[in-house]
Amino acid sequence: MQALVRQIRDTLRLLFAQPDEVMREVGSGGELIAARVRAVIALLLLVLPLINAASGGSIRETMIGLGGAVFVNVFAQVWLALARRHRQHRWLPFASSAFDVTAATLVLAMLAMNHLPSGLNSMVVWCGYLLALVLTALRGDARVTLFAGGLALFEYSALAFVAIASATSPEQLISADYGAVTIGTQAQRVVLLAITTLITVMVTFRMQRVVEMSGTDGLTGLPNRVWLLHRVPRVMDTVQRDGSSLSLALIDLDHFKRVNDEAGHRAGDRALKHVVSILREGAEPGENLVRIGGQEFVLLMRKPIGSAWERVEHLRRQLLQRPFEPERGGEPFRLSLSAGIATYPQEGADLSRLLRRADQRLQEAKREGRNRVVARDG
Numbered sequence: 001m002q003a004l005v006r007q008i009r010d011t012l013r014l015l016f017a018q019p020d021e022v023m024r025e026v027g028s029g030g031e032l033i034a035a036r037v038r039a040v041i042a043l044l045l046l047v048l049p050l051i052n053a054a055s056g057g058s059i060r061e062t063m064i065g066l067g068g069a070v071f072v073n074v075f076a077q078v079w080l081a082l083a084r085r086h087r088q089h090r091w092l093p094f095a096s097s098a099f100d101v102t103a104a105t106l107v108l109a110m111l112a113m114n115h116l117p118s119g120l121n122s123m124v125v126w127c128g129y130l131l132a133l134v135l136t137a138l139r140g141d142a143r144v145t146l147f148a149g150g151l152a153l154f155e156y157s158a159l160a161f162v163a164i165a166s167a168t169s170p171e172q173l174i175s176a177d178y179g180a181v182t183i184g185t186q187a188q189r190v191v192l193l194a195i196t197t198l199i200t201v202m203v204t205f206r207m208q209r210v211v212e213m214s215g216t217d218g219l220t221g222l223p224n225r226v227w228l229l230h231r232v233p234r235v236m237d238t239v240q241r242d243g244s245s246l247s248l249a250l251i252d253l254d255h256f257k258r259v260n261d262e263a264g265h266r267a268g269d270r271a272l273k274h275v276v277s278i279l280r281e282g283a284e285p286g287e288n289l290v291r292i293g294g295q296e297f298v299l300l301m302r303k304p305i306g307s308a309w310e311r312v313e314h315l316r317r318q319l320l321q322r323p324f325e326p327e328r329g330g331e332p333f334r335l336s337l338s339a340g341i342a343t344y345p346q347e348g349a350d351l352s353r354l355l356r357r358a359d360q361r362l363q364e365a366k367r368e369g370r371n372r373v374v375a376r377d378g
């Protein structure tokens, strides 16, 4: 029971968590795809009122449908322009999905004002909610889907309630074309919206987990190279804007092969976790530790190069003081690290140049006998 409660709590925490760097990148790309899909759907929507007219629908309904479709088309272009220009705006997916949901509600409300059953029993326009909810999955953020689902449930329930309450006679709720409006059919639609929201949230949630895993190292749980590639350009932008400092340390364990050779690969894995726990301990705000390869790590620090050197030097000494014990009674391994540090933007204007510079210094540290941190060219 406790395990179940914990699992539910963890799932809810993940569901409402801010998306990480990789996911945010996926989300902003998704917003642009959603905006493009919306523009295509909006064009297709122009055909629906014409089909309605051709199949003998009333002129008034056709005009309302056409007006709604033109309205959606104009805004679809606005959302497209915003998604192109403001890729990283966090409010954009919430605002655009609120628009999608509310556009369906507005068209239904206008139909209902003309003829109550056409607003409450129209299947075509009501499907606008389903399209809006499915579109939210492209943002890769379950919070957006939950928000849009909640809004659709609220708006449609309110519309149905107000429309049914405003009917002055039972005949107003019956139509030859649309059938009878009953509380039962409206409740079924609300339940269908809830089910669609739930399914879309689960699809988005799964997608979030898969993307998250692609940015996380399976052995140590640290962010990996994929994460680094997405994160660093953002950090560099911030550093340039606020004039702060950024240093990158490339850290490599010395003679790590020896651990594998002497104690076995599984002990090697445990040794890596041991190292990571030391490197992580006392991590300071603005620092990110990333595993970019087997026994190779990057430490990003919002510090000038001098303080960055002191920080990595401190970590080097910490590692030496806490040898790795492969198993109870086994001979402990004194692990050490070599590191090269480079600073942005003076020593590299982008990630690959910064890594190259840090790697040159790391190689120098190895050549000079390992177990040292190099932050200047020799």
Ligand SMILES: Nc1nc2c(ncn2[C@@H]2O[C@H](COP(=O)(O)OP(=O)(O)OP(=O)(O)O)[C@@H](O)[C@H]2O)c(=O)[nH]1
Pocket: 219, 252, 253, 254, 255, 256, 257, 258, 260, 264, 265, 266, 267, 268, 269, 272, 293, 294, 295, 366, 370
């Ligand atoms: N157990 C374990 N070993 C790993 C992992 N990733 C890389 N290694 C090992 O790390 C070792 C790296 O060896 P080398 O590249 O020769 O470097 P080194 O022995 O650390 O020596 P220097 O870097 O020259 O100081 C290899 O034996 C790899 O098998 C891992 O995830 N688990």
